[in-house]
Amino acid sequence: xxxxxxxxxxxxxxxxxxxxxxxxxxxxxxxxxxxxxxxxxxxxxxxxxxxxxxxxxxxxxxxxxxxxxxxxxxxxxxxxxxxxxxxxxxxxxxxxxxxxxxxxxxxxxxxxxxxxxxxxxxxxxxxxxxxxxxxxxxxxxxxxxxxxxxxxxxxxxxxxxxxxxxxxxxxxxxxxxxxxxxxxxxxxxxxxxxxxxxxxxxxxxxxxxxxxxxxxxxxxxxxxxxxxxxxxxxxxxxxxxxxxxxxxxxxxxxxxxxxxxxxxxxxxxxxxxxxxxxxxxxxxxxxxxxxxxxxxxxxxxxxxxxxxxxxxxxxxxxxxxxxxxxxxxxxxxxxxxxxxxxxxxxxxxxxxxxxxxxxxxxxxxxxxxxxxxxxxxxxxxxxxxxxxxxxxxxxxxxxxxxxxxxxxxxxxxxxxxxxxxxxxxxxxxxxxxxxxxxxxxxxxxxxxxxxxxxxxxx
Amino acid sequence: xxxxxxxxxxxxxxxxxxxxxxxxxxxxxxxxxxxxxxxxxxxxxxxxxxxxxxxxxxxxxxxxxxxxxxxxxxxxxxxxxxxxxxxxxxxxxxxxxxxxxxxxxxxxxxxxxxxxxxxx
Numbered sequence: 001x002x003x004x005x006x007x008x009x010x011x012x013x014x015x016x017x018x019x020x021x022x023x024x025x026x027x028x029x030x031x032x033x034x035x036x037x038x039x040x041x042x043x044x045x046x047x048x049x050x051x052x053x054x055x056x057x058x059x060x061x062x063x064x065x066x067x068x069x070x071x072x073x074x075x076x077x078x079x080x081x082x083x084x085x086x087x088x089x090x091x092x093x094x095x096x097x098x099x100x101x102x103x104x105x106x107x108x109x110x111x112x113x114x115x116x117x118x119x120x121x122x123x124x125x126x127x128x129x130x131x132x133x134x135x136x137x138x139x140x141x142x143x144x145x146x147x148x149x150x151x152x153x154x155x156x157x158x159x160x161x162x163x164x165x166x167x168x169x170x171x172x173x174x175x176x177x178x179x180x181x182x183x184x185x186x187x188x189x190x191x192x193x194x195x196x197x198x199x200x201x202x203x204x205x206x207x208x209x210x211x212x213x214x215x216x217x218x219x220x221x222x223x224x225x226x227x228x229x230x231x232x233x234x235x236x237x238x239x240x241x242x243x244x245x246x247x248x249x250x251x252x253x254x255x256x257x258x259x260x261x262x263x264x265x266x267x268x269x270x271x272x273x274x275x276x277x278x279x280x281x282x283x284x285x286x287x288x289x290x291x292x293x294x295x296x297x298x299x300x301x302x303x304x305x306x307x308x309x310x311x312x313x314x315x316x317x318x319x320x321x322x323x324x325x326x327x328x329x330x331x332x333x334x335x336x337x338x339x340x341x342x343x344x345x346x347x348x349x350x351x352x353x354x355x356x357x358x359x360x361x362x363x364x365x366x367x368x369x370x371x372x373x374x375x376x377x378x379x380x381x382x383x384x385x386x387x388x389x390x391x392x393x394x395x396x397x398x399x400x401x402x403x404x405x406x407x408x409x410x411x412x413x414x415x416x417x418x419x420x421x422x423x424x425x426x427x428x429x430x431x432x433x434x435x436x437x438x439x440x441x442x443x444x445x446x447x448x449x450x451x452x453x454x455x456x457x458x
Numbered sequence: 459x460x461x462x463x464x465x466x467x468x469x470x471x472x473x474x475x476x477x478x479x480x481x482x483x484x485x486x487x488x489x490x491x492x493x494x495x496x497x498x499x500x501x502x503x504x505x506x507x508x509x510x511x512x513x514x515x516x517x518x519x520x521x522x523x524x525x526x527x528x529x530x531x532x533x534x535x536x537x538x539x540x541x542x543x544x545x546x547x548x549x550x551x552x553x554x555x556x557x558x559x560x561x562x563x564x565x566x567x568x569x570x571x572x573x574x575x576x577x578x
Contacts, residue, residue: 044537044538045539103564140475179569201474212466224470225466225468226470226552226555227468227485265483265485268481268524269468269469269470269481269483271522272470272479272481272519272522272524272526273470273471273472273479273481274473274474274479275472275479275481275526276474276526277517277526278517278519278526279517288569290519290522291520292521293521294521295522307521325539328538328539328541330541362539364530364534366534366541366542368542368543370543373541374544375543375544375549376509376549376552376553376555377508377509377555378508379505379506379508379553392544394539396541397541400570402556434503435538437537437538437539438535438537438538439475439536439537441475
């Protein structure tokens with residue numbers, strides 16, 4: 001397949017579930033694009049979605065995706081823009097059914113094809129896998145999965161691009177995936193459009209780099225940039241667009257009419273975001289070497305990316321397993337001038353003293369003083385004695401006993417009347433006890449995971 | 459002369475489990491050799507000691523005029539396990555830019571005139 005000059009425009013519409021709702025609609029409306037790709041899944045999201053599905057079997061996907069499709073699908077189909085998103089979470093089939101319904105409601109019966117990818121979810125297969133000798137040891141600690149078996153909330157393999165490429169070959173206008181890698185959402189369309197092969201390591205690696213730039217939305221276009229941040233138009237910020245060429249080189253840009261900024265600086269910042277060893281960025285489809293990336297300023301809001309080198313993929317997939325690791329709660333109280341910091345410290349001693357008398361023990365009690373060095377510790381230097389206000393933030397956690405944490409939350413409000421003066425900012429009642437979800441990164445042989453692709457006409 | 463890294467570099471940080479990564483980027487090509495020389499793994503570990511006591515790894519990316527630092531066990535457990543405000547290490551980029559380094563006096567004129575990082 002080929003478009004004008006073989007260039008394919010792949011627009012990022014969402015960097016996480018909770019990102020700006022308007023962004024995808026603006027990517028579709030404000031200029032030409034060929035693909036709209038959206039990343040909804042962070043590690044923590046999978047366990048939240050699994051909990052939702054446990055309560056209601058029809059849930060467990062990124063629900064925002066459905067009203068978004070209602071809003072933009074007719075326009076996308078009209079313009080030939082295909083949508084690729086991992087909005088399916090732990091229930092891609094229910095998400096697909098909802099989008100099929102949306103397609104019919106918006107007059108697209110017979111005119112839209114909805115693809116869905118499954119096979120990443122290993123939760124129901126864990127015992128079978130363990131029995132077959134697939135140990136799913138923790139990649140960091142080498143402990144066997146048995147250690148947390150009873151507490152597991154979700155288990156998903158990170159799928160690569162191949163199933164999405166297959167769905168595109170099947171004519172899908174919308175692809176709903178579960179746990180795919182974030183980067184594959186961007187390079188699957190490149191593989192399909194340019195006809196790249198599974199062994200085109202350099203091209204695939206370029207696709208991975210493009211995916212890494214796209215996967216955090218506006219973080220590549222001026223969001224969160226440390227360079228000249230005052231001049232960024234955040235209100236109207238545009239999200240990134242990759243102009244991909246068949247040879248692997250690409251341009252990072254954005255719609256001209258939207259705000260934000262694409263410079264070597266903004267792109268470099270995003271390239272380094274969540275970076276590990278830059279020589280080995282491992283994906284299911286190849287290993288990219290981020291030390292090979294060359295960036296060039298090529299005009300206003302245009303950065304050219306070339307020279308990317310890749311190496312063959314491994315024969316394993318990463319598995320993200322989440323398990324319940326205990327309970328935590330965070331209490332807060334604001335103290336005003338005079339002596340704001342000193343009062344907050346006295347309040348901390350008060351709470352700790354009361355917890356002690358109650359005989360409550362925790363795995364950790366952590367105190368921070370917002371406005372007085374909570375983020376940077378002693379690097380921030382001693383707090384100004386005249387601070388107008390300080391927020392005490394005290395958190396506790398316990399790996400087993402919810403009751404201890406619950407009791408802690410009842411101690412916090414007493415500070416209002418029975419503690420240091422000028423306590424305020426307490427509008428939300430007692431702090432909430434939260435589940436702590438921990439991650440168990442593991443590897444699984446690719447042969448053990450079989451992705452399934454289905455494309456259905458609305 | 460002594461300057462804060464903030465004057466010669468920009469940065470971005472993020473998380474992977476309980477490991478924070480801090481990417482440090484020279485604002486101008488001339489500053490990159492200074493950064494390589496001054497911002498060593500040991501200095502970074504020492505700089506962050508009030509926040510993290512874990513091991514620190516560092517990588518050079520001369521193609522991007524950048525370095526990447528991995529601060530292990532730096533996020534109080536990481537993910538939802540952490541009790542920290544900055545559980546994902548998002549502000550550690552700025553914390554690194556607090557570091558003071560020595561730059562050759564002849565680079566002083568480059569500190570003026572803003573920070574046009576596209577001037578390569």
